[in-house]
Amino acid sequence: MSQQEKFDEGDTWIFPLVEMGQLGFHQDSCVTKWMFETALPGSVIHLATGYFNPTQDYITSVIRHSAATYSILMAHPTANGFLGARGLAGGIPAGYTLVASEFLKQVETSEQENRIQMAEFQKEGWTYHAKGLWYTLPGQRLPILTFIGSPNFGYRSVDRDLETQIAIVTKNPHLQQSLLEERERLYALGNPFTSETLSKPDRKYAPIWVHVIMRFFRSLF
Template identity: 55%
Template structure:
């Protein structure tokens, strides 16, 4: 930590163009930052735009591609994506490096899965690497007892970032059919920013090195021979993996401190949440952002799964002066609707969590809630938009993979990006993005929560303690 503070102090001295307002200036002490122009950032609004962009970038990348996601689906759209990678690798030969990072458990479901989808790439292209992160907490007897799907409860690789040459896409969307068609998420594209792309490509490399490596025979081996996620001693793995990944982040801070960044109107700050490696930067920074918002400001906070941690709830209700407008999935827009087993109770449990939160929020009159509802669609967008006092457009956003719940804070690998901008055009685009989501929201109240059709089943109420942990 002392090393981080020292490096960041140097970084602050180099930032002659410190455009951050006083209430956010502290973020330079908490994260590595990249200064750029607002015109370099664009927002995608629709799942099909996301898919088309991925497909186009896979077909045109010249030097490097990095894809980090929970999993890759197995349908025709995903097959086209793999074919695009295959074709581009064949065209570029050794000039193109492809690195794919997924979760080991989620990518191994069923006989046809993410692993089998990617085997043709490994068999044809030596410069394609597929790595599967296996949480070190799933080991020993637990690893053999927990069945498929339930073993994913222990922890996942949940980051979603997609890199092509010097362009980076930050999202909450996975690489599967629903996310390409009718599952609403968020997608921000940052173009022609070599330093940011270098950072994220290196991050994927470091995470891959502490993950399992997939070979052309569909066998998994440790990415670093002496560092096995569930066979090495837990303390040894966690310590060495943390030194490698978080150490890389500290190196990025040092590198940024040596470079003068004096032109631009927009800052971007990558944030990491790596609970298995004892890195909680993302949740720490997020809480402080909520606390730092000035009186009269408005925070629009969205999550696909409303299950805020106690810390986030307390921050919103007691330690923040901002007004909050919360958007969550209506049960009919929840991806777990009609799921088998315990997962089928998730929509009802989240309704109950929202009602419990609203009961507390009614005492402070700064909080209002909406539910995203669109026939035939599910909802997965998350993040926040902060609009300062006296303004009608947000100048700050958080985007990434975190749902602000216990899983995000305590179990899964997460990546978020904090973006602050003075660029009026980008502010307008962020406002449009926020409105695009909220316009499909219907008000959620305690009256709505008590409607007969919204009351959770008794068995769901009995398992609330379990759902709260995820």
């Protein structure tokens, strides 16, 4: 049997992805952006990250150049590992909320609320650091693709850190079911993040100094 025949008979394919922005190597972010922009109409992308800080390229791809439906899961401020930290680090949860609220405004301004939904992971006593992507074809229940690795789909991952990830494409129903169950366990603890969420008394506006830091140093996060 030839190598091509063995490949054709397989039901799962694994592709390694690497990112090292400081050296100008952007394989992972290019593949991620391609995924956003080529996703089929009616397909669903679940995107999870503990530190939601998407690059402008990702934002443009998701809001303007993608036909997929998105379900984004991120950390609630109480699930952020920097909650209660001393000094400037204590403002990091508010900084990520600020980024998320600005992204939400762009979604609303573009009238994409029905296609792009956001949620926050929240469980008492827990912090949230899970990250990943799951892609489901139109009309299907089980995902056929997932990204597993270190990137948070944000500025720091794209521009500053060495990140490694694997893309898994599968038609194996048992693996697809496992991917679905993994995703559902995470999303079961997500609460909707909307304009109404930000208007609640317990969601205070970020201090001015947080606005300044996120404006000028957003690429550090």
